[in-house]
Each structure stands twice: as structure tokens, then as C-alpha cells.
Amino acid sequence: MIAQQPTLLPAHYRTLSVLEMETRVRDIRAQLGTKLFIPGHHYQKDEVIQFADATGDSLQLAQVAAANTEAEHIVFCGVHFMAETADMLTTKEQRVYLPDLRAGCSMADMATIYETEHAWETLQQLFGDTIIPLTYVNSTAAIKAFTGKHGGACVTSSNAKKMVAWAFTQKERLLFLPDQHLGRNTAFDLGVPLEQMAVWNPQTNELEAHCPIEDVKVILWKGHCSVHEGFTIHHVEKLRQTHPTMRILVHPECSHEVVAASDDCGSTKYIIDTIHAAPAGSAWAIGTEMNLVKRLIAQHPDLTIISLNENMCPCLTMNRIDLPHLLWTLERIINGEEGNVITVDERTAALARLSLERMLERA
Secondary structure (H helix, E strand, O other): OEOOOOOOOOHHHHHOOHHHHHHHHHHHHHHHHHHEEOEEEOOOOHHHHOOOOEEEOHHHHHHHHHHOOOOOEEEOEOOHHHHHHHHHHOOOOOEEEOOOOOOOOHHHHOOOHHHHHHHHHHHHHHHOOOEEEEEEOOOOHHHHHHHHHOOOEEEOOOOHHHHHHHHHHHOOEEEEEOOHHHHHHHHHHOOOOHHHEEEEEOOOOEEEOOOOHHHOOEEEEOOOOOOHHHOOHHHHHHHHHHOOOOEEEEOOOOOHHHHHHOOEEOOHHHHHHHHHOOOOOOEEEEEOOHHHHHHHHHHOOOOEEEEOOOOOOOOOOHHHOOHHHHHHHHHHHHOOOOOOEEOOOHHHHHHHHHHHHHHHOOO
16 A cells, blocks of 8 residues: 655656765765665666665565564665565564665566456366465565455565465365466476466456366466566577576566576575686576676676676666655655655455465465
8 A cells, every 4th residue: 555645756856966875865864864665676787786885686685674673764775565465564663665666577567356356266166176276475465465365475486386386285286376387387397287277368258178177277367477488488498599508597577488508596695696606617598687697797797697688678667666755755764754655454464464374374
């Protein structure tokens, strides 16, 4: 829930020099001290990441924020669902801010609670009480609450295999939201044949299956990450021709055919750790968000690193968080203004925390 005005950056922030903005941010950080905590997602711009007190993936940052009980103001440099999760895991006395309320996630927006509840009703008619819902943490608080209500749990790209394996101990089938690619890649790695995976299309309200209905084991929501879907089998084939010795490392949000044709696949943390441990002189093509790829290139001059798609753009919604918006948010805090505060209603938060807790119990 968003209830703050104004939501658009005042024009005068665009007239400030980078040096002026950086100086002001440093001054405010010094003034607030431990009352301020700035988590920054790996996909953020360097101009923002330089001020982050912690960097990581979405759930990791929310957990770090929750552990920081001293901080009264948590300025989350990420996207909306990440700030929601931080709000749900922190205390009522702490406030979570999103510097630009337009910083959403196209993947999370592909599964609304209304679409999901409608799909669930239809799927219950088709399959009866044989389905457990799992949601990627890249989803709204409402979808997390939905899975909590129906006995399901959240997953991350790091623990997806463990959580999908757990789900199959609970029910015969699972519904995986909102990213079909992570769900497909994970289930396939666990031995579920592709033909036993169906796709729920929320636009047509239809189940797209290539096997008899009774044989369906995994129902994938028709959603995707616009960044990772930008890596195609064409990019893999081209790289094999032009750089045959270069290793291809991709994120499991990429399509199944790209993952299958690559040398390795793993979460953002896995990608970072793999590159950090790579031997000097090795060469890598990475299929993930461009801000992170550029940062890895800068951090590892002893390696040859390129993007698997040389024309790939950074995540557009992540990039809405920039230095002017960060400064604006901090100045509003100093001035006692409650701008861009992210709050989740307690009923939704309680069910969503249940979904998160089921995952964390098995992490």
C-alpha cells in the first residue's frame, strides 16, 4: 500500500551536480547515523550502490534490515516488492521507504491477486485438493499471502530446488508463481519431464497442457523477467561460434533452452561467487542484469567478462532508483516528511510471513 504525496521528484533535484548530491547524501548519513539503514540490491546503479550499507538479493536484504533493530529509517534501493518484504519483516516502529514509487517489477506485476484467486478456483475444479502453491520472492505481498493461506511457501532462486522438493512431499502437484522459467528449470532439474508441466495463461484463463490433465505435475504461471528473457538461444549459439572457449553462466530466470545450452546456471549470489572464485585469465559470458555484469567486469580486471547479450539494457524499473531520488528521500526524512513510505496491511503481512517462515524453516 502506497499513501504518500507527492510521488514525483521535484524538478530542482535535476539541476544539482553529482558532487552536490553526493555531498548532501553523505552529510545526511552522518547526521542520522545508525538511525538510517540503506540496503541496495545487486542490480542497482553504482551511483546508488556506493551509499548502500549492505548489498545483496531481495530476501537477504530484507532479513538484514529486520536484524538491524537500531535503524528507524530503512531506505530500500530496489523495487516495490522488496520494500514490501522489508516492511513485513521489520518492526512497527521502523519505516521502510522506496526512493521512487515507480520502481516496480514487471514479473511481480504479471500475477495479480485477482488473477491468482480466479486461477486457483478453476484449478481446484480441474485437480481437486491436490495442488500446493509456491511463489518466487519476486512477487507482491498479496501473492505471498495467498501462498501462506493455502499451505504453500516462498522460494528464492538459491533454494528453489529444496522448496519444490518439499512441495512434492505435501501435495501431488504444485502451482509455481509468477516466473515460469525458474519453475520449469527447477522442476526439470528435479526430474519432472517437460511434458508434465502445464502453463496457466492469465490472459486467456486457460491451462495450456501437452499431456492428459491427470498427468500434469507442475502448473507454471505465464510470467517472466523481461531482463532474463532477453537472453536467447541465438545469443548462446553465436557465442559458441565467436568465443568457443568462453564459459556461459546464466540465471535460472532465463528460458529452459538457454539454461540447457549454457555451461552453468545459478542465482545472483551463485553467479557472483562463481566469478569471485574464477581463475585468473578465464573468460565468461554472463546472462543476467547489466548493472551487475558491469560491476563484475570492474571488480575483476584479471578476467574476461562480457554480457551474453551485448545489447542488453539494465533493468528499467531498478534503474528508477537513482542519486536524485535517494537524496530526495533522505532530505524528506530529515525534514520530518513521510514520503514514499511502504506499508503492508497486517492481515496480508501475517499470511505472507507464514509463507516466508515455511521457506526459512527449510533454508
